[in-house]
Amino acid sequence: MSDVDLGALVADIAREAGDLAKRRRGEGVSLAATKSTLADIVTEADREVERLIRDRVRAERPGDGFLGEETGADRGTSGLTWVVDPIDGTVNYAYGIASYSVSIAVVEGEPDPERWQGVAAAVNAPVLGELFTAVRGEGAWLDGTRLAVNEETPAGALLGTGFGYDPATHDGDLAMVRRVMTMARDLRRMGSAAIDLSYVAAGRLDGYFERGLNAWDFAAGAILVQEAGGSATRLELDSARPMLVAGGPAVHGRLLDIIGGGA
Template identity: 85%
Template sequence: MTAVQVGELVADIAREAGDLAKRRRAEGVSLAATKSTLADIVTEADREVEQLIRDRIRTERPDDGFLGEETGAERGASGLTWVVDPIDGTVNYAYGIPTYSVSIAVVEGEPNPESWQGVAAAVCAPGLGELFTAARGEGACLDGVRLSVTTETPAGALLATGFGYDPATHDGDLAMVRQVMPIARDLRRMGSAAIDLAYVAAGRLDGFFERGLNPWDFAAGAILVHEAGGLVSRLELDAPRPMVIAGGPVVHAELQRLIGGAQNNM
């Protein structure tokens, strides 16, 4: 399959998974477990949506690998791996806030963000009624309309970030906000890294920074930003909570300057 064909499949699966997530939310969310802290909620819907995605992949692409938030990693024979966050923004989802998403990326190479190459991606935000898609070399789109990152920020950059669920990390996250505010027009904190990155790709945000993200949190969004003409990097890879930064070339460079640390472009 070409990157375009893979992208069409990714979009179709993301749309179906998003419909399921939205339907389950309307029916009422049943809390199933916790992740690292009590605030990091996992729902039955989270697991059900990931199972739907896995079942579709097994049917359509049985030789592909899989890296998912809920069920871990499986290597495939094709050289492609699906990197999946079934519901990114589970706290928003549990509280009934519509800023949550289904995030699906297909990458080529080792299932490691430091070495893989993006092939296709989709971020479906069913509560907002939007589907962001991208395929390698074909650009990024929102519901079929081509996207582009912002290139100028004369009034300052509109930035987004997120905080970890562990209260012990909050002081460091707030300190990082103070560190980047000299270039900021304002700051947004929406609760879904995948949507934040999709918004950077769409030019709705000028830049994004967040510590402690897992590969499934940023894999699809990074492909969207790249295909929309932006840059995404991971900083401080040896730290317990590496930093992800994204934006158009100018804002990305400014974030890199202010935050510092060894850089690995994605």
Template identity: 70%
Template structure:
């Protein structure tokens, strides 16, 4: 068995256990722990508990690996492999009782810098839907046992996903970008979970997805899913505080890049 498959299987196992913990804690009632970048960007006690579980399981299985998570201090490790983890992607949805949240776990080769790492494996688990999306480098992407493939034909226009930052100062720019991209779209979805949006692109439930200001843990697993499903993922404006991530089948990806590139 290849290293990538072993890492994928480990990520899958832990993501399911972590997701079930998150689901149980949501049923018991959410307790807000703090805010992140703004008053609208919240973190729950469950975020911290779920990340602690993931970190513990990874330490037990692969003690020499590095770790980059949303809710705890990063460690560099000794093996050259780093785990990039979002314990609950879509925390606001989670707090409000929306089912659009997920556990995202990825293993990458190299540092925790997305511009220099090489993705190896990833898993995105949706506890509310009971859906597990997985990918390993060179092995394709799957939903359960079903092989995934991005949409390449969009004759009625592309069904796109996006998201907006929590800082009100960024809203006008994000809305202007969305307005520009809507010229190629049949409709727009805004789920509140980048990990699920990317998983849905891989599964053909969306034709493309774009968003500014994502953190590495938001897209590490989902971007690999898209690539392994035959799609493309790009990050542009990486020298700015809010890089843009663009994903989709080749034609949709390239068209979004072209539209957004003319704005910058």
């Protein structure tokens, strides 16, 4: 199977998984009102969506590895691994906010973000009605339009970020925001890293930074950014909460300067 054919499969599975997540959210609201808690519904939706993706991969690509948020890792034999976040932005999902997504990447090589190479990706935001896709060497796309990161930010950069759930980390995250705001026009916090990175690829954000992301949070989005002409870099890899920085060339470089301790 060519990279392009693989990309089409990734997109098809992401579309089906997004439809399921959206449907389960609607059904779960009614169920939570009578039989259970919404938190239980969200947890089960996460698991069910990941099962759907894993089952599709097993049927179509039985030799491929799988790394999922809910079901862990299988190494596989083909040298390719599917890296999956079934619902990225579960708090948004629980609260009925549209900014959640299904994030699927296929990577080649060791199942380690510092060692793999991105092959194909899809980020489906089903309520927003947008499916972002990318294939190695073929660019990043949305509805037939090729995406490109922003090259210039004359009025200052519009940046995205996110915060960890542990209250002990909030002071550090807010201190980093204060440092980064010296180069920013404004800040957005969508609540889904995959959507944030998709928006960088689409030029809706100039850059993005966040600590403590897992591989499945950023794998697909990083491929989108790179195929749209930008960069995604991880810093402080020996820390408990590595930093991810993404953006077009100028913004990416400036963020690295600031976050890495420069001016």
